[in-house]
Amino acid sequence: MQRKASAVWHGGLKDGKGVITTDSGVLANTQYSFATRFESGVGTNPEELIAAAHAGCFSMALAAQLGNAKLTPESIRTTATLTMDKLDAGWTITAVHLDVSARVPGADAAAFTTAATNAKAGCPVSRVLNAKITMNAKLEL
Numbered sequence: 001m002q003r004k005a006s007a008v009w010h011g012g013l014k015d016g017k018g019v020i021t022t023d024s025g026v027l028a029n030t031q032y033s034f035a036t037r038f039e040s041g042v043g044t045n046p047e048e049l050i051a052a053a054h055a056g057c058f059s060m061a062l063a064a065q066l067g068n069a070k071l072t073p074e075s076i077r078t079t080a081t082l083t084m085d086k087l088d089a090g091w092t093i094t095a096v097h098l099d100v101s102a103r104v105p106g107a108d109a110a111a112f113t114t115a116a117t118n119a120k121a122g123c124p125v126s127r128v129l130n131a132k133i134t135m136n137a138k139l140e141l
Contacts, residue, residue: 007032020044047082047093050129055080057125058098065115065122066104074103083131096126098135112139 005027009018017033027044035041055078066073083095100116107115116137120126126133 051080051082061119061123076102100137
């Protein structure tokens with residue numbers, strides 16, 4: 001399986017701008033720039049897209065783990081907060097924190113925690129990131 005996205009950049013780092021497009025068409029010439037990455041501005045940035053991918057990947061992985069335990073979630077809400085720090089080597093993604101809240105009929109706290117921990121470790125986006133990944137997972141009753 002392969003997934004593709006492309007980026008086109010025009011200009012220098014600080015005065016330039018670019019667009020990101022995915023083969024699915026969900027992102028089509030979506031603007032990004034130095035301002036949207038390091039300041040504030042209209043558009044997206046690579047780190048925001050990684051955070052979105054991690055939140056989506058983790059939510060699906062948690063649904064799979066719950067399914068393995070014969071549990072079906074009504075809802076899983078995940079927010080991924082990505083931290084980027086300037087290290088000696090340059091800007092580096094150093095951490096991702098997952099805030100997870102789920103409504104899972106019939107689940108107890110132990111089963112939910114096990115499923116969430118396994119999902120955090122097993123999500124393909126978690127495995128590709130060389131960063132500390134932490135999580136708060138809450139089972140809604």
